[in-house]
Amino acid sequence: MILKIDADFYLMISRLLFFAFFVASLFRVSAQPQLELFSVATGFSSPVSIANANDGSNRLFIVERGGQIKIINHIPTGTVLPLPFLNISGIIASGGESGLLGLVFHPQFPDTPYFFVNYTINETGQLKTKVVRYTVSADPNIADINSALQILEVDQPHDNHNAGDIKFGPDGYLYITMGDGGSGEDPDNYAQDTASLLGSLLRIDISGDDFPADPDANYMIPPTNPFVGFPGYREEFWSIGLRNPWRISFDRMTGDLWIADVGQVMREEVNFQQNGSAGGQNYGWSCKEGNQSPFFNPCIPGPLTDPIFDYVRADGRSITGGFVYRGNAFSNLKGYYVVADYATGNFWTINSTNFNDVTKFPLLSNIASFGESDSGELYAAKRNSGTIYRVFDSTACEDVVQISVHNDSLYLADSLINSDAPVTIGPAIQYFSPNIELSSPFSVAINANFEAQTISCFQQIITGQF
Numbered sequence: 001m002i003l004k005i006d007a008d009f010y011l012m013i014s015r016l017l018f019f020a021f022f023v024a025s026l027f028r029v030s031a032q033p034q035l036e037l038f039s040v041a042t043g044f045s046s047p048v049s050i051a052n053a054n055d056g057s058n059r060l061f062i063v064e065r066g067g068q069i070k071i072i073n074h075i076p077t078g079t080v081l082p083l084p085f086l087n088i089s090g091i092i093a094s095g096g097e098s099g100l101l102g103l104v105f106h107p108q109f110p111d112t113p114y115f116f117v118n119y120t121i122n123e124t125g126q127l128k129t130k131v132v133r134y135t136v137s138a139d140p141n142i143a144d145i146n147s148a149l150q151i152l153e154v155d156q157p158h159d160n161h162n163a164g165d166i167k168f169g170p171d172g173y174l175y176i177t178m179g180d181g182g183s184g185e186d187p188d189n190y191a192q193d194t195a196s197l198l199g200s201l202l203r204i205d206i207s208g209d210d211f212p213a214d215p216d217a218n219y220m221i222p223p224t225n226p227f228v229g230f231p232g233y234r235e236e237f238w239s240i241g242l243r244n245p246w247r248i249s250f251d252r253m254t255g256d257l258w259i260a261d262v263g264q265v266m267r268e269e270v271n272f273q274q275n276g277s278a279g280g281q282n283y284g285w286s287c288k289e290g291n292q293s294p295f296f297n298p299c300i301p302g303p304l305t306d307p308i309f310d311y312v313r314a315d316g317r318s319i320t321g322g323f324v325y326r327g328n329a330f331s332n333l334k335g336y337y338v339v340a341d342y343a344t345g346n347f348w349t350i351n352s353t354n355f356n357d358v359t360k361f362p363l364l365s366n367i368a369s370f371g372e373s374d375s376g377e378l379y380a381a382k383r384n385s386g387t388i389y390r391v392f393d394s395t396a397c398e399d400v401v402q403i404s405v406h407n408d409s410l411y412l413a414d415s416l417i418n419s420d421a422p423v424t425i426g427p428a429i430q431y432f433s434p435n436i437e438l439s440s441p442f443s444v445a446i447n448a449n450f451e452a453q454t455i456s457c458f459q460q461i462i463t464g465q466f
Ligand SMILES: [Ca+2]
Pocket: 209, 210, 211, 212, 213, 214, 215, 216, 217, 218, 219
């Protein structure tokens, strides 16, 4: 009798457990991503940008502030090529917020073998931002150092707020972020000065030259730019009223534009612009900071566009814009914009179709940039340690319910909480999650009793083999 009750009880518990896991699996389908990081490669000097060539090679190009671009040639092993792709450290001015700051490849690369860089330089005592085109040499891993063609230059009145991002939009035009010229509180109100290129987002056409008499300006103004023909306005403007739009990105699926603008004393902000926008937005600096009105300076008349997300000083002091994740590895992360604060190490996910769906993850500080691989996987550069991390969603592998660390190994537990000897599946890595803080390399191990598909899933995630 007792045995029978025990058997019934066992059956009931089993059914309850089965039901619980069934319900849990239903919730898992629409689970929120759980943002984490692990190291891919290290040894870089002040990495401030990450780019891909979109040529199927899946190389990551790491921009060092001091003037070199290096190539991670094989992401799964973190192999960095010994020779830099480009070295212009003898030309540029670097340090603080100055240096080699931006890199983008031509949309038709490698058929059109151009790439573009954004850097600061001192010429006859004047600090300038320059956008320069280079050509790749016969060796796809080496740029032709003698191929430089200047696209444009802008004088910088102070050495900070150089922004410096460059990206091609889905329209094929080149977008260039310009800071407000620096110092603090935009003392000369450049961001609202329609005769100055500072404090704005520029849009130019690099397929020709509207300025044949000017060797320093080699680009065209798209006829559909919002201020073409407006007296007193620079026609290069796409939008204005920005303070230090350090990093922008276009959603590779929708073409929507995300602009992260670094704040002064009150707010860090994310601005959103839907693909197909006519441009011309005034993002409000410096009569507004985030959704606040500090009244540092008056804004020009007309409507202002507020950010879709901003955060206060307690959460961060310098925003590093990211990307909307469109890779294949992490289904729960798809469609989320990932952004971080350089000072506090907070990361956020923002649902690109519901801006109220925002989650904060305290992870890792000194993230200077994000970047996408050819395949849309997301990477982050930690400037002070010179390390590149893969952004990772730990909900990706079915049946992983717990992550823990013992004796410098990372353990992943499944729903049966097996505890056999771990299986090491990857090289020593650094791993960061909101619940686990480690700062030194350690090895990754998973339980030997995992189903083969779960082990395979984590092996792919850890080694980046997609
Ligand atoms: Ca010219």
